[in-house]
Amino acid sequence: MNGYISNLAPFMAEFIEFKNALGFQYKTGAYYLRQLDLYNSEHKNLSVPDRETVEGWAMLHAAKSVTGDRSWISPVREFGRYMQSIGHEEAYVLDDRFIIQRYHAEVYLMTESEIQRFFDECDRFVMNYKALGRPYVFPALYRFLYCCGARCAEARKLKCENVYLNKGYVDILQSKAHRDRRLYLSDELTEYLMDYDKAISNCFPGREYFFPGGHGGI
Incomplete structure (x- = not known):
């Protein structure tokens, strides 16, 4: 199943197929989901992602980042929303605490x-x-x-x-x-x-x- 091994494997494979059907290659997203899948298989091996598992993986992954990169957040959040959309309302969606708050400059419109x-x-x-x-x-x-x-x-x-x-x-x-x-x-x-x-x-x-x-x- 595209390298997925935990009980989330069939859902992750379907989610990637869904993204591909929309025209997204989603290679980077698939890579991060495989990391979450591996973490899930080594811990609770759930069929529906819960807060403890997702945040546990997120904190572990964030600690590895030297640059503060957060590109891994989007695919994990989207997968959680996808699980909710297909009927698993208890699926956990990673919250905003893991998003880096960036400075937004004021827009200046030139004359x-x-x-x-x-x-x-x-x-x-x-x-x-x-x-x-x-x-x-x-x-x-x-x-x-x-x-x-x-x-x-x-x-x-x-x-x-x-x-x-x-x-x-x-x-x-x-x-x-x-x-x-x-x-x-x-x-x-x-x-x-x-x-x-x-x-x-x-x-x-x-x-x-x-x-x-x-x-x-x-």
Whole structure:
């Protein structure tokens, strides 16, 4: 049963299949659930997770973390909710005590003049450096991020084969949660990126990435 050995095994296997059916690979989540499954088999070996078992494993796992990473919390909580949803209302869902309370900065909305000054300064700044392609890449990259709301990693990994300027959109593949999405571009941004594409192609003919690094790669 996918490596699960305790009395929770059939439920965990069904839960992973459920996640896969929704389009999630869920490899990391499956790894953490196997750890919980092993802990359960060595202790009470329950068919329905209770508070003592889940929190016992959680405290043991948290103590091993040097960085304070809490990526393991989500799959364990989701599994508890899944158990409740299929009729096991007594299943324990890990509470908020194990979540790291992070600082949330206040959102500052820039005015149009501030935005314009930012891009003006960006354009001037990169012109001070002689790195091949940089005067073209950074201004285009920042405009793409701003206009499309794309993540930095999505922009850096964007390949030319997934950019369709003639149709006014780009395809972002295997992004967050391993999902694909399509970003439509404004006419103004499309025209800007067309000019950029011509200029950067002279620097890096046949490049793979739309916003290449100093040597044409990512």
